[in-house]
Amino acid sequence: DAGVIQSPRHEVTEMGQEVTLRCKPISGHDYLFWYRQTMMRGLELLIYFNNNVPIDDSGMPEDRFSAKMPNASFSTLKIQPSEPRDSAVYFCASSTTSGRAGELFFGEGSRLTVL
């Protein structure tokens, strides 16, 4: 298994543009998480899904952010419109109910720069 796959790896965009980040979890995993990493705040949980259903989206900064999981093998995180303060590395992670609690498998991250 290639692990959690994220795309794009790098994205540079201008303020006001729409950004879509994509994630393919590990096959068979039923939990999917979106985290944001910044120097100042470290890793922040944005939202997570269980069996494609959003469980907790209290970490989503504001209405400009939205996340979907249309099926078990794909999720998107969308920012519209993007702002410079959204610049960060966005991580997707997955885990399985049958696995060890607290063991998340992370993707390589998508580095977003908003100019």
Add this chain to the structure above:
Amino acid sequence: AQRVTQPEKLLSVFKGAPVELKCNYSYSGSPELFWYVQYSRQRLQLLLRHISRESIKGFTADLNKGETSFHLKKPFAQEEDSAMYYCALIKGDTGRRALTFGSGTRLQVQP
């Protein structure tokens, strides 16, 4: 609300010196604590879990409920230990799976 605090952004030590990465948490229930590590150009990965009471790559961490701490220790640092370390906690009594991470500490082991 649950919170994880890692007071040091950077910890620099010499090879062979002892290492202690600090982690404090606030959670009134029954927490489960973890350490994650991110080596250069690698994915963030689980290092160890307090519930396993294990030693991984020479690292250990003891949960101290009285001091609400879960410090990561290694008696003799190696250059390959240089990485970003994150302490994390999960609510242990609700079945929830999401981790709350601290802000991370970069460990730099100098030759």
